[in-house]
Amino acid sequence: MPRTSRTRSESPRATSIYDVAQEARVSVFTVSAVVNKKEGVSAALTRRVEAAIAKLHYRPNLLARSLARQKTQTIGVIVSDIANPFFPDIVRAIEDSAQNAGYSALLCNSDDNAEKEARYIELLLSKRVDGIILNKASGPLSAAHRKLFTDQNVPIVLLMRSCANLKADLVRTDDEHGAALATAHLARIGYRRIGLVSGPLDNSTGRSRRQGYLKTLEENNLAVPEELLFEGDYRIDSGFRAGLALLPRRPEAVLVTNYLMTVGFMKAADEIGMRCPEDFALVSFDDFPWVSCFRPRLTTIELPKYELGEAATRTLLERIEGNTARATTTTLTPQLRVRESCGFMLRTREAREPLLI
Amino acid sequence: MPRTSRTRSESPRATSIYDVAQEARVSVFTVSAVVNKKEGVSAALTRRVEAAIAKLHYRPNLLARSLARQKTQTIGVIVSDIANPFFPDIVRAIEDSAQNAGYSALLCNSDDNAEKEARYIELLLSKRVDGIILNKASGPLSAAHRKLFTDQNVPIVLLMRSCANLKADLVRTDDEHGAALATAHLARIGYRRIGLVSGPLDNSTGRSRRQGYLKTLEENNLAVPEELLFEGDYRIDSGFRAGLALLPRRPEAVLVTNYLMTVGFMKAADEIGMRCPEDFALVSFDDFPWVSCFRPRLTTIELPKYELGEAATRTLLERIEGNTARATTTTLTPQLRVRESCGFMLRTREAREPLLI
DNA sequence: TTGTAGGCGTTATCAA
């Protein structure tokens, strides 16, 4: 058989299964069987092969294996931006879970840009990943791409954001509930003019959080303060602009639907010279270990990031292993963490003071 | 030629270069030439091939290409933990730069654990990545692994931490200088009992920062307060323990050498009931957009994270493209950002007061 | 300019 003169590369080829077979005086089949721990290779040959492997430092070329097996043991992960602190924990969980199951993760940042996302999807598919975890950019999926997924039979699980024209597994948090928790908390404290800094309304997360907010206002017989609604894009700058726009209109409280926008919002408050919670109350989305260390301590809606990543990976791997049941939605429950930025302590103290007079 | 009956898989094969060749009534060579935009294919055939590609939605299998070309257009990235806020920006930069040059990034978390790191290195090598960016775990590299790199001719660039027995390119920040800047600033304000919460001293970063601190104490004729030195591991909990250990000993100031440990340290201060900067001054390492929004505003040594990732990728890609010059070290300069936690404002006010009496 | 066929390093089928 081939393996003749090494025409192309001058650098010595890495030792292949042929070299091992030759060294151990067996066929490549036997080497392959030993490497893959298959039953039924005699002890004698197994020993010889193992010795040859050790001697030659043989390591199977996973590229060739992937090509032959039609399986790469690799998943693609597309998030909008790993530098957004919402994602690192999720990606960490994905990588952990994938690795434990023998998979690696290819990381992509879409910047919530449909074109970039489309390019990444094609790339991942060309690289023949076994599945994709997708934090979908705003907007629908192109028909061509949808066809690609089904044609190539590559499972995909949606992370956080659903996609109108793609019925795939979805792993998300209960955003409407989260926003409702936050809004209800503010209403309970006694605020009536409660503003909202939402995410983009062309995706499910942004809409759900807004919905939870609106529903709760209604439940509390609070009018929707149209001049206190702001649509951001989950980035710092939009939070900053939201602050500049909303704070002069004197909201009593505001719900900011992610951490980065809260950061921008607080910057704006600094510039304007308004303090939280004295001049306005705030509840933020997403919790981090450091928010309880600095003032104002943010009252937040905690999103179980690591669990999100775990669930997404678990779901994807099940699909890869052959689960063909219909698409599921896994919804994790967020939690309200009351601290200081909502002015809870403040109000209760104020409320007590009149009694003291 | 082969491509006979489809023995193995029942699911329809993805369209391959052969299908395109057949559809366009040309040879695979011609298709390959068109796909790779090689000179010298007649306009007529080019048209036919392109039509066939479009009709069949052909996308080259990058796995097969990698195997044939002996190049995967993929780099491996091993960091201790993407959930540590120091890394997301770096990884983002790496992914951006890699993508721009036509490479993808495989992400791995070593948890600063030598065994885990070793497993990842073997995995990446087996996957035939074209190069590796390594934020080395503490401890030397095993001889076997060093041999692997040279044998397989896979370039590697070290990120932040050097490695005693591996002469490879290194991209890092000037940690000694950074720590010196911080310490000098504290000394200038007038503190004399300055503590240190260092990282692990078995790696270069931890040692350098400690060295910068010690050197600067000496330059300022300050004794080393042995009871105010604490060796942490860059995680929150070690910062917390550092706080519990050091704060009761009443340091005037403390240099905490990363953000997560600062978070733990502040938690400890909260529990003990000591305030920053009133009861102790603090300078932290690493800066984030949100540190200026919450109190106390941290005075920090800013590390150019994105630039670090860019430089590491650039260096690696040059090696991959064939640069064989001797190993280089790229050192980026950190910067002092004076805010409130160092007590600068406080002290200057106090300093003025006596004059007012 | 285009085609033929061998090689990349595995896996897996089918004989022996």
Add this chain to the structure above:
DNA sequence: TTGATAACGCCTACAA
């Protein structure tokens, strides 16, 4: 139990 050999899908030296 083992071996020979055809895939996997692409690239490319060499021939035509």
